[in-house]
Amino acid sequence: MFDRLVGRYDLMxxxxxxxxxxxxxxxxxxxxxxxxxxxxxxxxxGTGDLSIELRRAGAEPVVGLxxxxxxxxxxxxxxxxxxQAALAVVGDGLALPxxxxxxxxxxxxxxxxxxxxxxxxxxxxxxxxxxxxRFASLELTPNTTPIVxxxxxxxxxxxxPPLGExxxxxxxxYRYLPASxxxxxxxxxxxxLLAEVGFTGVRYxxxxxxSVALHIARRPEPPPWATA
Numbered sequence: 001m002f003d004r005l006v007g008r009y010d011l012m013x014x015x016x017x018x019x020x021x022x023x024x025x026x027x028x029x030x031x032x033x034x035x036x037x038x039x040x041x042x043x044x045x046g047t048g049d050l051s052i053e054l055r056r057a058g059a060e061p062v063v064g065l066x067x068x069x070x071x072x073x074x075x076x077x078x079x080x081x082x083x084q085a086a087l088a089v090v091g092d093g094l095a096l097p098x099x100x101x102x103x104x105x106x107x108x109x110x111x112x113x114x115x116x117x118x119x120x121x122x123x124x125x126x127x128x129x130x131x132x133x134r135f136a137s138l139e140l141t142p143n144t145t146p147i148v149x150x151x152x153x154x155x156x157x158x159x160x161p162p163l164g165e166x167x168x169x170x171x172x173x174y175r176y177l178p179a180s181x182x183x184x185x186x187x188x189x190x191x192x193l194l195a196e197v198g199f200t201g202v203r204y205x206x207x208x209x210x211s212v213a214l215h216i217a218r219r220p221e222p223p224p225w226a227t228a
């Protein structure tokens with residue numbers, strides 16, 4: 001499905017978020033900071049927008065991982081157009097091809113709800129973080145806000161699929177989007193999952209009237225006596 005969307009994926013994202021998704025990615029990088037000189041993994045990097053923001057902020061190296069080779073190829077071209085060197089790896093978020101503790105930062109944007117097992121994906125993200133490393137997820141979230149929530153669900157179900165068909169020629173992909181949100185944990189539920197798999201310091205903030213959530217968490221460091 002994502003392979004079919006590559007050419008119009010960015011345009012559709014801009015339209016669905018009223019042009020705000022770029023600001024949310026910048027907020028993600030700011031919230032997980034400091035990032036300069038840190039080793040970062042962009043989990044499910046897609047067309048590379050979050051990786052670009054990490055490199056702008058000084059993260060080095062930034063590795064983009066995605067299961068779709070055409071997405072990675074597009075991400076490389078975007079990075080090169082901005083004078084950035086892109087490291088791209090084809091891989092599965094449930095079986096990351098990296099050593100334990102390989103990264104200081106693991107970030108994702110609009111990825112977790114696409115995983116077949118969210119808890120396992122979070123465990124893998126924690127595994128490849130060094131102790132003290134930080135995790136961030138920017139994701140659509142079920143909107144339970146009175147009045148706004150039903151409106152958001154109606155827009156997602158009635159407006160997004162025909163808009164997706166006009167822009168990308170693929171209505172089915174944008175029927176999948178609201179369905180994937182409906183079965184995903186809400187912001188509090190995702191916070192609980194993060195804590196259950198061993199993250200600490202979990203916090204989140206919402207955007208777009210509660211329809212998008214940015215979660216930040218940390219892999220705890222071992223107590224001093226554990227390394228003595």
